[in-house]
Amino acid sequence: MEELSRTRVWVLRGLFLAFVLISWELSSGRLASEFFISRPTAIAAMFWDWVVSGKIFYHGAITLLEAVAGFLLGGLIGMIIGVWLGRAELVAEVLDPFIMMFYSLPKVALAPLFVLWFGIGIDMKILLTATIVFFLVFLNTYTGVRAVSREQIAILRLMGANERHVLFKVVLPSAVTWVFTGLRLSVPYALIGAIVGELIASNRGLGYLLADSAGQFDTTGVFTALIGIMIMAFCLNAAVKLLEIKAMPWRETNSKREMSI
Amino acid sequence: MRGREEDNMTDRDGSSDTTPLIEFRGVGKRFMVKGEPLQAVQDIDLKVREGEILTLVGPSGCGKSTLLNMAAGLFEATAGEVIYRGAPVQPYNHAVGYMTQSDHLLPWRDVAGNIAIPLEIKGLPKGEIDARVETLMETVGLSGFGRSYPNQLSGGMRKRCALARLLAYDPETLLMDEPFAALDAMLRMRMQIEIRTLCRQLGKTVMFVTHDLDEAVAIGDRCVVFTGRPGTIDRVVDVPLPPDRDILQLRKDRAYQEITATLWDVLAPAVAMEE
Numbered sequence: 001m002e003e004l005s006r007t008r009v010w011v012l013r014g015l016f017l018a019f020v021l022i023s024w025e026l027s028s029g030r031l032a033s034e035f036f037i038s039r040p041t042a043i044a045a046m047f048w049d050w051v052v053s054g055k056i057f058y059h060g061a062i063t064l065l066e067a068v069a070g071f072l073l074g075g076l077i078g079m080i081i082g083v084w085l086g087r088a089e090l091v092a093e094v095l096d097p098f099i100m101m102f103y104s105l106p107k108v109a110l111a112p113l114f115v116l117w118f119g120i121g122i123d124m125k126i127l128l129t130a131t132i133v134f135f136l137v138f139l140n141t142y143t144g145v146r147a148v149s150r151e152q153i154a155i156l157r158l159m160g161a162n163e164r165h166v167l168f169k170v171v172l173p174s175a176v177t178w179v180f181t182g183l184r185l186s187v188p189y190a191l192i193g194a195i196v197g198e199l200i201a202s203n204r205g206l207g208y209l210l211a212d213s214a215g216q217f218d219t220t221g222v223f224t225a226l227i228g229i230m231i232m233a234f235c236l237n238a239a240v241k242l243l244e245i246k247a248m249p250w251r252e253t254n255s256k257r258e259m260s261i
Numbered sequence: 262m263r264g265r266e267e268d269n270m271t272d273r274d275g276s277s278d279t280t281p282l283i284e285f286r287g288v289g290k291r292f293m294v295k296g297e298p299l300q301a302v303q304d305i306d307l308k309v310r311e312g313e314i315l316t317l318v319g320p321s322g323c324g325k326s327t328l329l330n331m332a333a334g335l336f337e338a339t340a341g342e343v344i345y346r347g348a349p350v351q352p353y354n355h356a357v358g359y360m361t362q363s364d365h366l367l368p369w370r371d372v373a374g375n376i377a378i379p380l381e382i383k384g385l386p387k388g389e390i391d392a393r394v395e396t397l398m399e400t401v402g403l404s405g406f407g408r409s410y411p412n413q414l415s416g417g418m419r420k421r422c423a424l425a426r427l428l429a430y431d432p433e434t435l436l437m438d439e440p441f442a443a444l445d446a447m448l449r450m451r452m453q454i455e456i457r458t459l460c461r462q463l464g465k466t467v468m469f470v471t472h473d474l475d476e477a478v479a480i481g482d483r484c485v486v487f488t489g490r491p492g493t494i495d496r497v498v499d500v501p502l503p504p505d506r507d508i509l510q511l512r513k514d515r516a517y518q519e520i521t522a523t524l525w526d527v528l529a530p531a532v533a534m535e536e
């Protein structure tokens with residue numbers, strides 16, 4: 001029963017994709033000029049070209065490095081500061097309005113400033129990405145640490161738990177759910193950071209391929225670069241999901257178990 | 262009916278030690294609920310002797326859990342004071358183990374992991390923890406469920422897990438809030454026997470809240486009956502059963518039948534009043 005409906009979903013997905021691609025292919029040159037919308041076959045051919053020549057891997061690797069390094073850096077600092085502020089109530093109270101002010105700033109608006117400070121090298125993209133990811137992970141971690149159940153802490157305290165026990169046995173595990181929400185939200189933003197950085201100033205990376213193709217009025221190249229970015233986003237998302245399942249086995253049993261009230 | 266406060270410290274078992282282990286002196290607790298005061302309990306004078314099992318019965322919402330919370334030092338009384346071994350209870354009374362009304366298991370730890378927490382806090386070596394956890398799971402009938410997460414357990418199984426966690430850390434006093442409420446009759450009797458033997462052998466003191474009058478008599482050395490909110494002590498009943506009673510055979514015991522009948526009579530007016 002379960003298995004059957006899964007295959008069915010996949011078949012329907014395949015049909016949907018085929019429908020979109022075929023309509024695109026057919027309308028190209030008929031309903032809209034090929035110059036603007038290119039066509040799937042041309043994109044596939046170019047993608048294959050880039051794969052064979054290694055172009056996509058070279059530029060993809062650079063974007064991936066920026067996104068992942070920024071993601072890890074921002075995520076790590078976000079978690080540490082989130083846990084710390086979540087425990088230090090006074091500091092959190094004092095800093096709250098400033099954090100919120102900074103949070104509401106669209107972080108990509110910092111890009112020009114970062115170019116001034118750090119140049120146009122890879123470190124500028126990593127730092128831009130890290131800044132974006134930091135806030136998402138920080139805020140989620142902070143919320144998670146604040147949302148920890150006081151009852152659970154009290155129960156452990158009665159058993160003679162010290163600060164360290166409370167932190168590692170209750171606070172952190174209960175915040176993990178929130179941390180991962182932050183991390184999952186951060187994946188697309190990490191790519192935004194890296195690619196915006198490349199669009200602004202770079203001669204490498206998928207963002208550069210995108211800008212370069214657009215500069216030459218090569219729509220097919222633009223679409224091919226976009227597809228490369230999409231594939232990368234998909235892989236990063238899958239990686240975080242996998243990590244999430246590994247880190248929170250109780251969550252998986254929760255979603256896998258049959259519903260009962 | 263009211264006002265027969267417990268002041269007779271006639272030591273039934275003849276021990277000369279008359280200083281109580283836990284003492285409630287004119288204790289009252291008022292909660293503030295949305296700015297409105299709510300008197301949960303008042304004028305509680307109660308002495309819990311070392312080594313006894315004291316059962317607490319009374320209508321829902323009369324403040325039984327509140328009393329246990331204060332004995333555990335989770336919050337202070339708004340009137341009077343709670344004394345433990347001659348000193349006012351400090352926040353987090355480490356001498357007591359508290360099995361709360363809701364189990365508060367940690368959802369991210371499986372059954373074995375939850376039971377292991379107090380042992381980990383004590384800093385026992387891993388091998389010893391595993392062995393102890395295995396024995397405890399057997400005691401409460403959870404063998405084979407060590408790798409299950411709380412959300413995969415039934416209500417009674419969660420209770421048993423919480424019970425095993427309580428037994429794991431071996432405190433001198435046990436506060437138990439309806440610990441067997443969700444268990445089937447057979448298992449419940451097994452647990453009652455388990456608790457009684459445990460306390461007899463290790464000299465534990467127990468405050469035991471229950472809604473089951475039969476249980477209150479079967480397991481208790483004394484039974485405190487509360488009035489409805491604001492909770493006060495209606496009376497303290499001595500259970501005239503031997504400490505090494507055979508719980509399995511109690512139903513045929515004349516003294517047991519009488520005392521449960523008395524308790525029913527005491528609580529009957531409360532039932533009539535609620536209509």
Ligand SMILES: Nc1ncnc2c1ncn2[C@@H]1O[C@H](COP(=O)(O)OP(=O)(O)OP(=O)(O)O)[C@@H](O)[C@H]1O
Pocket residue numbers: 292293294299300301320321322323324325326327328362490
């Ligand atoms: N944290 C709290 N905040 C506000 N009011 C509370 C709180 N805890 C308990 N109360 C109130 O105090 C009264 C006594 O509560 P308590 O939980 O002690 O009752 P109980 O005797 O244990 O009842 P039950 O048998 O249903 O468990 C109740 O009326 C309840 O509404």
Ligand SMILES: [Mg+2]
Pocket residue numbers: 325326327362438
């Ligand atoms: Mg209660």
